[in-house]
Amino acid sequence: MNVRSRTIVFSATALFCLLQSLAFADEILDRARRLMQQNNPQAAYQMLEPLESKRAGEVEFDYLLGIAALDSGHRERAVFALERVLAVNPNHAQARAEIARAYFEMGEKENAKREFENVRASNPPEAVRQTIDRYLSALEAGPTRFSGFVELGFGHDSNVNSATSANQIAIPALGGIVATLAPGGVKQSDNFATAGGGLNYVYGFSPEWALVAGVAANAKFNRQHDDFDIATVDGNLGLRWSRDKEAVTAGYQGQDFRVDNADFRRSNGVVAQWQHNYSEYSQVSIFAQAADLGYPTQSPRDSRRTIGGVAFGYGWDEPGKPVVFGSLYGGNEKDKNTDFQNLGHKPVGVRFGGQTSVTDRSVLFGLVSYERRVYGADDPFFLVTRRDKQIDLRLGVNYTFSPGWLLVPQVSYTNNQSNIDLNKYNRAVVSAVVRRTF
Numbered sequence: 001m002n003v004r005s006r007t008i009v010f011s012a013t014a015l016f017c018l019l020q021s022l023a024f025a026d027e028i029l030d031r032a033r034r035l036m037q038q039n040n041p042q043a044a045y046q047m048l049e050p051l052e053s054k055r056a057g058e059v060e061f062d063y064l065l066g067i068a069a070l071d072s073g074h075r076e077r078a079v080f081a082l083e084r085v086l087a088v089n090p091n092h093a094q095a096r097a098e099i100a101r102a103y104f105e106m107g108e109k110e111n112a113k114r115e116f117e118n119v120r121a122s123n124p125p126e127a128v129r130q131t132i133d134r135y136l137s138a139l140e141a142g143p144t145r146f147s148g149f150v151e152l153g154f155g156h157d158s159n160v161n162s163a164t165s166a167n168q169i170a171i172p173a174l175g176g177i178v179a180t181l182a183p184g185g186v187k188q189s190d191n192f193a194t195a196g197g198g199l200n201y202v203y204g205f206s207p208e209w210a211l212v213a214g215v216a217a218n219a220k221f222n223r224q225h226d227d228f229d230i231a232t233v234d235g236n237l238g239l240r241w242s243r244d245k246e247a248v249t250a251g252y253q254g255q256d257f258r259v260d261n262a263d264f265r266r267s268n269g270v271v272a273q274w275q276h277n278y279s280e281y282s283q284v285s286i287f288a289q290a291a292d293l294g295y296p297t298q299s300p301r302d303s304r305r306t307i308g309g310v311a312f313g314y315g316w317d318e319p320g321k322p323v324v325f326g327s328l329y330g331g332n333e334k335d336k337n338t339d340f341q342n343l344g345h346k347p348v349g350v351r352f353g354g355q356t357s358v359t360d361r362s363v364l365f366g367l368v369s370y371e372r373r374v375y376g377a378d379d380p381f382f383l384v385t386r387r388d389k390q391i392d393l394r395l396g397v398n399y400t401f402s403p404g405w406l407l408v409p410q411v412s413y414t415n416n417q418s419n420i421d422l423n424k425y426n427r428a429v430v431s432a433v434v435r436r437t438f
Contacts, residue, residue, distance in 0.1 A: 044064070063095055066078045066098060079102050083099065091122075099115055100119060104139070116136055150196070152194070156189070156430050157427070160190045160228045162416075164185075164423070168181065169422050188225050194218065194433065208241055211239060212237075214236050218232050219231040219232075232256065236252060248273070250270070266296070270291075281317060284311070287308065288306075288307070289308075290305070293333070306333075308331060329349055344376040349369060351368070352367070365396055366395045373388040373389075390417070394411070397409055404437050415427075
């Protein structure tokens, strides 16, 4: 075979391989389009994302990757892909509209408004213009949302009264006499049922300001030890200011805590928080709260509680969308009655947790916390200043078995160590809750 013939053969072979490669590339894009038409953007994203390093810069590939990423929740990746489209073709109206939507969902209002106005100025079809106008109206008015939930559950509690397992305690103030505790002062286990619900409302009356309000109620009914049935009602009302990556919330927070269908504790106070969002996946915050705690039947325990701390959250745009979060806090719960300073204490604590999707429908979550409490004076019966160290563990799964429906099985464990035997206890709770969100 002469040189000219070999050249023709090699050229034909190269052309054949190129055509095969282009055909495969087109097949990938066609499959991604079909998945998007079938409302399965996550599958389309998982198909296209591994090819990004090789095909970044191809307008059609980047556009499909961008909308698949956006519709499956990978907003930052969507912005990167759509920016590449606009770098090659600044007049790509669809890409500009989609990147505006990405900015909107990320809370970057100024960028979203700029891009929506750019698309609107290009004289788009009437249906597109109406959609853009709705987004622009939402940006001008601020967010308005109404949400809520109802739930039912059941489980087993190894210590419904958070009491010591010892039935006899020595009392130093009485010469070391050993006292036998009443049944209600000793650890009791029981099965239980729970019911709860809540409503939340956000009314945005400007692009930066919003009214936030919420109410929630929860009750736990023990099968045998109903004298330890508990119920809570929580409420909050406040204002939220946000601009770009900053957000500040401040308002009122209250709670009514009942035991055996009788008022046990009432809390009324204020809370404030500043939050900075470094990105869609990371944030830090500083928080503070102050509340008056009132005990209707035990007024000597009335106190004022102040707490302050810092918190963080960080996530990864990876399979499972893992998230970790934590906080560090400290404060003072000071008894209002100077004769009962032994009831007040200074808590210091740390919390750390995380979650990750294990399937398309299930999210595994866990939490560990530690709190140390030093009380304000010697206990009059035990003649020492009380010091507690408490550890809490929780592990569970959020399983979405139907849109808006969650099954939440979880286990938790509490261990409270104290230098006063009466206050030592441990507790394990196993439960399952069915929750409907709306």
